[in-house]
Amino acid sequence: MGAGKTTVGRTLAQRVGLRFIDSDHEIEREQGCTIAALFSRLGEAGFREIEARAIDALTQLDGIVLATGGGAVLRPENRKALHERGTVVYLRASPDDLAHRLRNDRNRPLLQQGDARAKLHELFRVRDPLYRETAHFVMDTGRPSPALLTNMVQMQLELAGVLSAADRRD
Ligand SMILES: Nc1ncnc2c1ncn2[C@@H]1O[C@H](COP(=O)(O)OP(=O)(O)OP(=O)(O)O)[C@@H](O)[C@H]1O
Ligand SMILES: O=C(O)C1=C[C@@H](O)[C@@H](O)[C@H](O)C1
Numbered sequence: 001m002g003a004g005k006t007t008v009g010r011t012l013a014q015r016v017g018l019r020f021i022d023s024d025h026e027i028e029r030e031q032g033c034t035i036a037a038l039f040s041r042l043g044e045a046g047f048r049e050i051e052a053r054a055i056d057a058l059t060q061l062d063g064i065v066l067a068t069g070g071g072a073v074l075r076p077e078n079r080k081a082l083h084e085r086g087t088v089v090y091l092r093a094s095p096d097d098l099a100h101r102l103r104n105d106r107n108r109p110l111l112q113q114g115d116a117r118a119k120l121h122e123l124f125r126v127r128d129p130l131y132r133e134t135a136h137f138v139m140d141t142g143r144p145s146p147a148l149l150t151n152m153v154q155m156q157l158e159l160a161g162v163l164s165a166a167d168r169r170d
């Protein structure tokens with residue numbers, strides 16, 4: 001949460017001329033309400049059901065940059081679909097950096113109650129191995145700005161032959 005998936009994914013897609021899709025935004029559009037409203041109506045388990053259907057559908061599309069929700073890796077079927085159907089970049093961020101970045105955020109329901117920093121540490125402990133298992137590349141997001149981070153992701157994907165330098169639009 002807050003690692004930069006939406007920000008970096010959108011910029012990357014613009015730069016290389018691919019369609020950008022964010023699974024959280026798709027779910028909000030399809031359900032006609034915010035993620036926060038879905039959490040309060042259906043609970044986290046209900047949200048994860050809807051999210052798994054979205055990940056299954058979206059990973060079947062070609063030629064897109066997909067940003068997932070931060071908890072998409074929790075389900076094994078999501079991890080499998082992402083890893084097998086796509087090239088996955090894990091934007092790795094420290095819980096303390098995320099706590100600072102999201103200190104005023106009111107849109108992420110998992111951080112609205114109790115100590116957000118402690119919650120982010122707990123999520124990191126549980127999820128870091130799952131993100132590693134899902135990803136083809138891990139990028140540390142400590143220092144670089146979102147723009148620089150996007151360059152780094154783009155270069156990594158060009159080196160891997162997933163993106164072509166010829167597609168650059170910058
Ligand atoms: N590398 C970065 N350095 C500084 N700020 C950043 C960086 N990446 C993202 N941000 C900022 O952090 C906030 C959250 O970023 P963003 O919404 O892209 O995260 P996300 O990974 O999509 O989160 P979620 O899992 O909740 O969807 C935004 O305000 C964004 O501008
Ligand atoms: O990390 C998480 O579990 C979440 C991250 C967001 O992208 C949303 O999908 C939702 O707030 C849950």
Ligand SMILES: [Mg+2]
Pocket residue numbers: 005006007022024067068069
């Ligand atoms: Mg996002």
